[in-house]
Amino acid sequence: MIILRDITLRRGPNVLLQNINWTIYHKQRIGLIGANGCGKSSLFAMLLNELHADGGDLELPRQLKLAHVAQETPSYSCSALEYVIDGDAELRTLEQELKIAEEKDDGHLIAALHQRLSEIDAYTAPARAAQLLDGLSFNFEEQKKSVSDFSGGWRVRLNLAKALMCRSDILLLDEPTNHLDLDAVLWLEQWLKKYTGTLLIISHDRDFLDAVVDHIAHIAHQQLKVYAGNYSNFEKQLAEHILLQQAAFTKQQQKLEHLQSFINRFKAKASKAKQAQSRVKAIERMELVSAVQTESPFQFHFKEPKSCPNPLISLEDARIAYGERTILSELNFSITPKDRIALLGPNGAGKSSLIKLLAGEISAASGRYETGSGLKIGYFAQHQVDHLSLTESPLEQLRKIATHSRDQELRTYLGSFGFSGDRVMEAVGIFSGGEKSRLALALLIWQQPNLLLLDEPTNHLDLEMRQALSMALQEYEGAMIIVSHDRFLVKTTVDQLMLVAEGSLKPFEGDLNDYQKWLFDFRRQTQANYSSGNTKPSTSRKEQRQLDAKQRELRKPLMQQVKKLEDELAKLEKEETEIEMILADTRLYEDESKAILQKHLAHQTEVQQKLKVTEKAWLEACEKLETLTP
Numbered sequence: 001m002i003i004l005r006d007i008t009l010r011r012g013p014n015v016l017l018q019n020i021n022w023t024i025y026h027k028q029r030i031g032l033i034g035a036n037g038c039g040k041s042s043l044f045a046m047l048l049n050e051l052h053a054d055g056g057d058l059e060l061p062r063q064l065k066l067a068h069v070a071q072e073t074p075s076y077s078c079s080a081l082e083y084v085i086d087g088d089a090e091l092r093t094l095e096q097e098l099k100i101a102e103e104k105d106d107g108h109l110i111a112a113l114h115q116r117l118s119e120i121d122a123y124t125a126p127a128r129a130a131q132l133l134d135g136l137s138f139n140f141e142e143q144k145k146s147v148s149d150f151s152g153g154w155r156v157r158l159n160l161a162k163a164l165m166c167r168s169d170i171l172l173l174d175e176p177t178n179h180l181d182l183d184a185v186l187w188l189e190q191w192l193k194k195y196t197g198t199l200l201i202i203s204h205d206r207d208f209l210d211a212v213v214d215h216i217a218h219i220a221h222q223q224l225k226v227y228a229g230n231y232s233n234f235e236k237q238l239a240e241h242i243l244l245q246q247a248a249f250t251k252q253q254q255k256l257e258h259l260q261s262f263i264n265r266f267k268a269k270a271s272k273a274k275q276a277q278s279r280v281k282a283i284e285r286m287e288l289v290s291a292v293q294t295e296s297p298f299q300f301h302f303k304e305p306k307s308c309p310n311p312l313i314s315l316e317d318a319r320i321a322y323g324e325r326t327i328l329s330e331l332n333f334s335i336t337p338k339d340r341i342a343l344l345g346p347n348g349a350g351k352s353s354l355i356k357l358l359a360g361e362i363s364a365a366s367g368r369y370e371t372g373s374g375l376k377i378g379y380f381a382q383h384q385v386d387h388l389s390l391t392e393s394p395l396e397q398l399r400k401i402a403t404h405s406r407d408q409e410l411r412t413y414l415g416s417f418g419f420s421g422d423r424v425m426e427a428v429g430i431f432s433g434g435e436k437s438r439l440a441l442a443l444l445i446w447q448q449p450n451l452l453l454l455d456e457p458t459n460h461l462d463l464e465m466r467q468a469l470s471m472a473l474q475e476y477e478g479a480m481i482i483v484s485h486d487r488f489l490v491k492t493t494v495d496q497l498m499l500v501a502e503g504s505l506k507p508f509e510g511d512l513n514d515y516q517k518w519l520f521d522f523r524r525q526t527q528a529n530y531s532s533g534n535t536k537p538s539t540s541r542k543e544q545r546q547l548d549a550k551q552r553e554l555r556k557p558l559m560q561q562v563k564k565l566e567d568e569l570a571k572l573e574k575e576e577t578e579i580e581m582i583l584a585d586t587r588l589y590e591d592e593s594k595a596i597l598q599k600h601l602a603h604q605t606e607v608q609q610k611l612k613v614t615e616k617a618w619l620e621a622c623e624k625l626e627t628l629t630p
Helices: 040-047 081-085 089-104 108-119 122-135 140-144 151-165 182-194 206-212 232-267 271-287 350-357 383-384 393-402 407-415 422-426 432-447 463-475 485-492 512-532 541-583 591-627
Strands: 002-011 014-024 030-032 055-059 066-068 170-174 199-204 215-220 223-228 314-323 325-335 342-343 365-371 377-380 451-455 480-484 495-500 503-505
Touching: 002 040, 014 040, 014 055, 014 223, 014 541, 030 206, 040 170, 040 199, 066 151, 081 122, 081 140, 081 223, 108 223, 122 140, 122 151, 122 182, 122 485, 140 365, 151 170, 151 182, 151 480, 182 206, 182 512, 199 206, 206 232, 215 232, 223 232, 232 350, 271 591, 314 350, 325 350, 325 393, 342 350, 350 377, 350 451, 350 480, 377 432, 393 407, 393 422, 393 432, 393 503, 407 422, 407 432, 432 463, 463 485, 480 485, 485 512, 495 512
Parallel strands: 030 199, 030 215, 066 170, 170 199, 342 480, 342 495, 377 451, 451 480
Antiparallel strands: 002 014, 002 055, 215 223, 314 325, 314 365, 495 503
């Protein structure tokens, strides 16, 4: 249990949190939300003892093990797999102690260390680390590569895997879905659902929060309030609170107006002076209810495109390749003015490459790529954010593309993206990642594109900005193709899903829930193919699709059985752990407690027997499922 008493946190002259009282209970799963800069990351830094409170007390039990994602990754020469295993600090310490004991030929110590290594499940560590890396889209060959070989975004994934590898009581995750694609986000959700410790997550992804948390801690106006339930429940409770607060505010304003009216009428009359003075004191004693502040700081819209050729872009037998390696082939489709498409597909399948081809960033290796007359593309990707001028202000950068507009118009426009006052004149180099993303979007939207190509546009954006972007995209009159791990944005802005997988592009029949099922099947099939050494299909694509459909029908009841058995295993394992905790009480082994002890031991034997039977059934079901891989 972690207790915060009257905590005040400052950053420079700014008060982030004031007089916060909060108790975090064991095994709670909490989503920490609030606008960028409200103090979420500072609160994490305080829990990690990297930042000290300016007032109040933090009670953090010493025996608790905290795990978190490091912000930077040195250019280590060790492999990705070994780097992730390093996350288990006790394992590495024991390995070092064992090495010294073996050098000294200390048999007793060697035996004791091997016993402890067995207790912490050390001998499965490489396999567990490999599973984490696989879930975060590192294939077998990449797991053997040096950490220094990976780019910044992939090092963030390595740091995440390292944090998950740590056997912790409390896991702190600050924006864990940034730099992840949708399949990695879906995998992370499943992993976190099984995490048995206390979970604290800073996230602006509402679907992700809905899936993994049971409480929301909301920071606003230097205060923190905890709501039971996931993010959707929080939204409902907040709406109800706002309605009640607005009603209380209106009622109080009416009372204040009545009191003030009496004072104004009778304060000059001697006969009524005493009553008037009592009304003044009543107003002074009254605790004022704040007016509700619900309006987002972000209010922007796409202007209607000046023209929309039809089609905007056409591809005919186009192929994307890097050297001899073909990524996508037989691309045949056209983008029309009203198309609103989300690209789905596993990591590395070619989604970003397709966006780059459409944006003209790369050329087709073969086939035809044609654009309509008057095509104006608005392309957003992370490298566009990185290309912002760090020495220039938002106003200076907007002036370059708005040469005929007055400064006041530009200031008003930038204000709709949260850049107001002196902020429009500050150098972009000091901006946060979210502010840079907002500026890049502002520059793109000003240019009135008739085709938007958006590759992960919500990275670093807070919930209010994501909501504003969703609203603006719903009103947008042009065509749009988007790649995003933010399912809320996808669900609210597109009307067609297309799948990029196995070297091709095709319509996806179903919704995002169906895609999640498809993705898990795809992962299982890929792993089975790799294990068997079968990496090349022996059938045509049409035959393969037919076979896949048939196999999915056969696998469905087995998948349901496996899920049911997994749930039963989790329940029994939890029950076994609870019994072990009870049996650890030494008072049970006293003479007067023999009957109670025998009862718990019998219960333990029964649960262990059920576990064996259930595990056997689960293994048999999994083996049957593997035989049905397409």
